[in-house]
Amino acid sequence: MNYVVIDIETTGLDPIQHEIIEVGAVRVVDGATTDTFHALVRPETSIPSEITRLTGIDDFMVADAEPASTVLPRLLQFIGDDTLVAHNLQFDQPFLQHHVDKLGYTLIQPDGLCTFTLSRVLFPTLSSHRLTTVAEHLGIVPESAHRALSDAMTTAKVFLQLTEQVLALPYLLVQQLAQLSGLYSQRTSDWLTELSLHVMAQKADTIPDDCEVRDGLLYTAPPPRSDDEKSKPSTWPVKDVIQEALALLSANGPLSEFLPGYEPREGQLQMAAKVGEALTAHKHAVIEAGTGTGKSMAYLIPAALYAKTTGERVVVSTHTMALQDQIEERDFPTLLRLFGGELSLAVQKGRKNYVCLRKVRNEAGTLSALASPEDIQGVMALLVWLSRTSEGVREELSSKSVGLGLWGRVQSETETCINKRCPFFRPCYFFRAKTRAQAAEIVVTNHSLLLSDLKTDHRVLPKYEALVIDEAHHLEEQATKHLGNEVHAAQIAALGHRLSRDQGRNGIIRDLLTRFETSQSLPFAMEEKLKRAQEWIAEVAQSADVAFAVLGNMVPAGKNELRLTDDIFKHPSFIQFSEQMASLRAPIHALRELVKGLQEWAKTAATDDEAGRILDAAGYLDQWLQGVELLEEMTVPSVERVTWIERRGYGRPRYSVHTAPIDVSATLRTLLFDPLPATILTSATLSVRGRFDYTINQLGLRDTLDEQRLITGIVPSPFDYPSQARLFVPNDVPELAKMSSEEAATWLTDSLYHLAVASGGRLLALFTSHQMLRETAKHLRAPLAAKEIAVFAQDVDGSRTAMLEAFRNNPRSVLLGAQSFWEGIDLPGDQLTTLVIIRLPFAPPSHPVTEARHERLTNSGQSPFWVASLPEAVVRFRQGFGRLIRTRQDKGVVVVYDKRIITSKYGATFIQSLSGVRPRVAPEQDVLRQIRSFLTQSS
Structure with missing residues (x-):
């Protein structure tokens, strides 16, 4: 195949509403670039300013350019019948298709190769698959970004490198990728098939030394058994x-x-x-x-x-x-x-962090053209990853390569594990980790797993005699979460849908019946129960939906939570919910008996694979039933725990029920x-x-x-905080709490603008309100863009990880963050020089757990504010303050916009909890002057 690598620049994202303003193309023949095509395109409308900032293309540059009606036919002629390649073909191809259709032409080969998709498959652990990131990962120096020919040239180089990456894979794996890609793109399948022939010719069907194959699945081989044995006896007889x-x-x-x-x-x-x-x-x-x-x-x-x-x-x-x-x-x-x-030494993570090899094999074997391209590509990425990973843990994978939904179907779980009957029991990544932990002298885990171990009477972690808890300020919060329970309507519905859907025509139960309908091993009584089970599942699922809706509708308008109190238990709607749950006891009991029947049937299955399929069904059914049963159990009154309903979102709200220990x-x-x-x-x-x-x-x-x-x-810290840091409190700041989000954002925009300009970016603002953060980001973006300072806002511009990466890579930027940015981020040196704390981080007293704890303190004659709210806020404040100074060489300023730190009786508690830093109080303009002076001296 010959290839034409294309890139286009446009006035927006919508192929119907927006226009092409530049095209670039590179021909690739026999692994080398041979020819190029480039043209600016004169649009019918003015180029938006944000597109000019991104690409550098303005109306003046395209004033004398040819229109699309002239450029696109020449581009089509250049492409001919060669295969299209683009980095995000799903964007470029529809744009081209729409605009050539308008001119009465057609793309000869609308299908093609997408280097964005291929990089997600071949580099599943890469955090980003943007063109520049992939190029840098491959050692390619990118051409100037966001210009068509430059991006096409970079994409061509990436494409050739991706070809080499495929040629380095085992033959079996390339064959599987070719077969799966054919479910969504015949051109991609043809390309991979052609490459598989080269792989076969070069190294036949050999398997790498560090891998093995079982049941058609290739994965990294487990270490020799001697590596899993307990370490040698101590050779460190230490007296002291x-x-x-x-x-x-x-x-x-x-x-x-x-x-x-x-x-x-x-x-x-x-x-x-x-x-x-x-x-x-x-x-x-x-x-x-x-x-x-x-x-x-x-x-x-x-x-x-x-x-x-x-x-x-x-x-x-x-x-x-x-x-x-x-x-x-x-x-x-x-x-x-x-x-x-x-x-x-060993690291042990929660079981669902590990991949299940049997489930990956089953997922790959059951995919069809009806599956979404994202799921097909996700399975392809998993197959590539399994040939490289030694740990098999979720954290290694990019969520863009393997989505949460797919991971939920391939994660290791107690409920669906068939243990020694599994063909992948010995190489299982979870059991590898567990074996290493059982033999280790030092085991590192996380609070979640530690608390799960307590909850299950120490059946999770290996036995230990001493414990170190780092980040211990989170222990109470994590204990509250993990020693309680929660059940989500969406999860219950999704699992029920997976068990049986389309009136019983699809789902795990139907798959089980179909698989065993010609088998002699399916007992007649079990066949009848499985058929009835589909009716029971539908009945329980529908009733559970109604029950959640009844509870969710009890949450008052304008609120997200409702705590279940004695008054609520007497409410007619709650009585209706209780009656709804009572009606489910008979079908739940029948389904519980079915779980037992499936477990017994699995023992007599003819093959391990059959046993696995049966136990999968039993496990998923048991998991689903636990959720439904938990919904009823959690709503029984208790003086030792607090229970509440949550309603999130609008239009189609998401309901959940939570319970937690009060103490x-x-x-x-x-x-x-x-x-x-x-x-x-x-x-x-x-x-x-x-x-x-x-x-x-x-x-x-x-x-x-x-x-x-x-x-x-x-x-004490080795840092010299009094000389390395300055704490400023402007005393003419308005009381933001008494302003609307819009009013507060308007004031914050002006103040943050001047701070950001004074520090040349490198500013992190910590919010306690997501709404105020979003409003401020909306107002702040344009004025700072005029100063060539970017704004990155949490959950507006991307995930926490993406925002941190963007902030680190762009010194002239401002980062707006909420809860998760108050701690756990490391920005040493001049990555961060100005930290702004918008409000003192008091937790909302209206949260059900907080409310219940405060009531208990009040009843015992203690002050909830002084005993709980204030200390919690001080710890949070100190965490936020700690983002600024990370090394002995760091210098920077902290600006607190909350005057309560200097005007309230309790404000001194915040200041006295810092390491020798005392506030400098002055009007905002004086603060700005002092900040400029300090940052200039420290640069």
Whole structure:
């Protein structure tokens, strides 16, 4: 095949309403570019200013250009019957198609190759598949972006590199990709088929040494069994864990030998000593370690020494996957070098983070032309990924390559696991991880899995005797979530739809009947039950929908949540809901019996594959029934938990029901702290005004403190905050809380504009209101664009990850973020010089859990504000403040627009909880002048 790589620039995104203003094309023959085509196109309307900013093409440039009626016929002649290639063919092809149709012409080959789609398949772990990102990933220096011929040239180079990528794949995999791509694009299938012949000629059907094939599925081979065995007996007989840890971290210790520029940090040494003391004295510890302390090595080194000395496993739990990955990728290699390779380390994530090989094989085998192109391409991406991944975890994959819906169908799950009957049991990625964790001396996991382990009576994690909880300021919040339950109408409906749909003509139950209709292994009684099951599922699904709607309609207009109180339980609508649920007991009981019947039938299945199919159906049915049953269980009144209904969205609202314990402290004490000899809780923000009362009470450690089994300590940051940072509070700021979102956004736009110009971008504004954020972004974008400063707004311009990447790559930009941006983001150096806190981060007191907890505090004679709301807000504020200074070289300013920090009685609590930084209070214009002066001095 010969190819023509095209790119077009347009006045907008709609092929019908907008026009083409530039075309570029490159011919590729036998792996080389041979000819080009380029033309500007004069549109009938003026070019929008945003398109000019993006492309550099303005009305003056196209004034003397030929119209589309002249350019497009010449382009069609250039293309001929060659195969079209474009980076986002789904955009370029409809545009060309529409505009040549208007002229009375047709595209000879409307089908073609899309390098955007192919890169999503071939590079499923790449975070972005934009042309420039893919080019850079392949080592291609992109031509100037957003000009047609330049982008076509870059796309041509990418296409040739993608060809090489395919040729490097195993023959079996290329064959499978060719077959699957034929379900949505014959041209793509022909291209891959042609390449598969080259692969066969070069290396036949050999399988790479690090892969294996089973049942037609290729995946990375598991390590030799000896790698899974428990590590050698300890060769580190340590008399004093604390002294050994300090020696390893000292100026003349091993770290200084293989870490260039290593310098011991006083705070790190202090923390290591406290961790060692807690472990060896069998005490719990609450340690606040400021940013830059190096706290992960401060707890990992004594933890490793303790494990090597006692033979007891230590578990480390983090809140975020980012920290978990950081420990695995940065700290584990250092630890291994310190211990001469004689230390076994493992990471264990939740089961649904791992892929199920059997499900991928089944998904690939059942796809048809009726499937969406996104799902087909997603399965193709999974097949490529399986040939490379050693971990098999979801976090490796781009959500653009493998969507959430597809992942939900291929994730590993307890309910659908057939264990040793599965042909992929030995290479299963989940069991690989579990085996490594069972053999490891240090296991890193996350709070979610830690709490699931508590909830399931320790059936998730391997047995451990000591625990380190990093990012411990999230423990209560996570315990509240994971020790409660939630059920979503959309999830119940989707799972029911998957079981049976189209009046029983499709779905898992119908597939099971069809697969076994000619089989002798299908008992007659089971066949009848499966047929009846479709009626029962439809009945339960319809009633569950009605039940959710009845509950959802009880939420008052203008609100998102409704807490179930005694008055609500007596409401006629809730009584109607209870009656609706009562009517489901008979079909639910029948379906429960069917689950048992399916599990028994699977035991007698003729093959492992048949057993897998049967147990899949049993698992999905059981999962669905649990959700429906949970809906009824959760709505039973309880004095120990709070239950609420949520209604989100408009038009077609999404309903869900949630329940959570009002107080998690007793549960954490009973299930976590009391059984363990030693637990270390650490974070950069655990104290309020230098005291740990809030954390101790919140997590149930008061008795431990009274028994003198609790070590506490604040390890200061090595940063010099008074000289590195300035805290400003403009005293002429209006009270934003008393203004509408529109009014507040108008004022914020003007103020943020001047701040952004003063700092040349590099500004992060932290909001507590998504609506105010969106309104501000809308007003701020145009004035800052005139100063060549971009605005990136969370959930407006993209995901959190995408916004952070864009902000890092564009110094002249402003980032507007809400809840998730207050912590867990690292922008060192001059990536961030100005941090704006719009409002003090008090949680809304109206949330059902907060409301119930405040009521309990009030009833016990305590002040909810001083005991709960204020400490929580201070911790959040300190997290936000901590985004600014990340290294000893950083300098920057924090501007707080909330005057309560200097005018209210409680404002001093925020300031006294910071590291020596005191507010500079002045009118806004004076603040701007001081900021310009400080940033100029620090540049």
